[in-house]
Amino acid sequence: MNPHADNNSDVEHQQSKTSIPSRLYAIADTPKVSSLAQICETSISRKDYPLTSDVRENIPIYDLSKHDFQKAAADKLQDEWYEILANGPGLFVVQNMYTDQSVLDATNDAFREIIEREKSNTKGDHFGHGKNERIWNSFSKHGLQDPKSFVQYYSNPWLARVCEAWLGQQYRVTAQTNIVKPGGAAQVSHRDYHLGFQTAEGCSRFPRGMQHASQFLTLQGAVAHSDMPLESGPTRFLPFSQRLASGYMAYRQPEFDQYFNEHWVSLPLKKGDGVFFNPALHHAAGNNTSDVDRSANLLQISSAFGKPMEQIDAIPLVQACWSEVQSLYNSEGLSEHVETAVAAIGEGYPFPTNLDNRPPAPSGMAPTNEQDLLREAIGAGWTTEKVVAALKQMRVDSQP
Numbered sequence: 001m002n003p004h005a006d007n008n009s010d011v012e013h014q015q016s017k018t019s020i021p022s023r024l025y026a027i028a029d030t031p032k033v034s035s036l037a038q039i040c041e042t043s044i045s046r047k048d049y050p051l052t053s054d055v056r057e058n059i060p061i062y063d064l065s066k067h068d069f070q071k072a073a074a075d076k077l078q079d080e081w082y083e084i085l086a087n088g089p090g091l092f093v094v095q096n097m098y099t100d101q102s103v104l105d106a107t108n109d110a111f112r113e114i115i116e117r118e119k120s121n122t123k124g125d126h127f128g129h130g131k132n133e134r135i136w137n138s139f140s141k142h143g144l145q146d147p148k149s150f151v152q153y154y155s156n157p158w159l160a161r162v163c164e165a166w167l168g169q170q171y172r173v174t175a176q177t178n179i180v181k182p183g184g185a186a187q188v189s190h191r192d193y194h195l196g197f198q199t200a201e202g203c204s205r206f207p208r209g210m211q212h213a214s215q216f217l218t219l220q221g222a223v224a225h226s227d228m229p230l231e232s233g234p235t236r237f238l239p240f241s242q243r244l245a246s247g248y249m250a251y252r253q254p255e256f257d258q259y260f261n262e263h264w265v266s267l268p269l270k271k272g273d274g275v276f277f278n279p280a281l282h283h284a285a286g287n288n289t290s291d292v293d294r295s296a297n298l299l300q301i302s303s304a305f306g307k308p309m310e311q312i313d314a315i316p317l318v319q320a321c322w323s324e325v326q327s328l329y330n331s332e333g334l335s336e337h338v339e340t341a342v343a344a345i346g347e348g349y350p351f352p353t354n355l356d357n358r359p360p361a362p363s364g365m366a367p368t369n370e371q372d373l374l375r376e377a378i379g380a381g382w383t384t385e386k387v388v389a390a391l392k393q394m395r396v397d398s399q400p
């Protein structure tokens with residue numbers, strides 16, 4: 001800091017010489033695929049992660065039957081997992097995460113019963129209709145369907161050790177069951193929640209720091225509920241790709257998908273094995289060319305830190321304030337003042353939600369949020385009663 005910069009002319013001089021970088025990634029300035037290649041063309045060995053039982057295709061593998069899940073004993077394992085997710089390949093396999101096959105069988109029975117019940121109205125299939133079964137929020141549905149296998153399944157201390165390694169304490173587990181039948185197609189390569197539910201343009205409005213931070217707010221995982229030979233299409237990964245800082249801007253570009261298709265790796269899993277990965281890692285479900293159903297419980301675990309300190313309920317606020325917002329709109333149109341009031345009163349993020357009632361669009365984009373609804377209502381001149389009723393309906397639809 002210049003101690004003499006205490007008058008206006010010095011300050012102006014300083015500013016004219018300083019170039020502050022943009023806080024945003026420009027949408028027109030997508031990184032080159034060569035940047036991704038430079039990051040990904042590296043390799044690891046067991047020497048890098050001494051507690052592994054194997055490293056194949058740059059994927060560290062841990063045989064949990066050889067380790068103790070007690071907190072103190074698992075501490076060094078958790079160090080390796082954190083390092084892998086943050087700076088290493090971005091994923092690891094845990095063999096024998098579930099060793100009691102009867103728990104998985106009872107859980108699969110519960111899933112089958114849920115699927116039969118939902119069959120007439122299943123929505124939001126990511127992979128194409130007729131080829132697959134998906135249970136949104138299999139976590140809650142499993143608990144209500146079969147408390148015994150649910151408690152056995154979710155009391156597995158390895159689940160806690162893995163979640164704590166990336167997210168620390170007070171995480172929230174959610175899950176979706178995914179069964180891909182023979183003939184099921186592969187997914188296009190992508191990154192996951194949060195920014196994986198945005199368009200590139202939507203991402204470009206989030207500053208660089210948030211794009212980097214979002215990968216620390218979620219842990220993605222899958223537990224194999226059937227054996228998954230390679231022909232059945234277990235998830236394909238591009239190790240190290242989470243390290244491309246602007247990757248949420250880039251992964252939708254055709255040349256990035258092409259690079260993925262030329263370089264992905266995948267490992268077969270046994271029933272009861274798990275795989276966990278950084279949500280920023282480029283990945284895609286494979287196509288099932290086998291004659292077996294590929295069945296997984298997808299785990300998405302969220303950090304405690306995505307939540308505000310106080311509960312805000314938009315409905316009573318809209319009830320009280322709608323005529324004030326309307327009169328502001330009537331005098332100014334959709335001005336910055338109106339936009340800012342809408343952003344303050346309504347919830348701008350549609351998650352968490354009920355994905356059966358409010359599925360992502362076929363392109364995988366997020367459902368509408370309260371602010372979208374308020375903007376529509378103000379433009380169309382809705383009464384207080386009408387906008388409150390619509391918000392209440394959105395709330396009902398979002399409940400589990």
Ligand SMILES: [Fe+2]
Nearest residue numbers: 190191192283
């Ligand atoms: Fe995904």
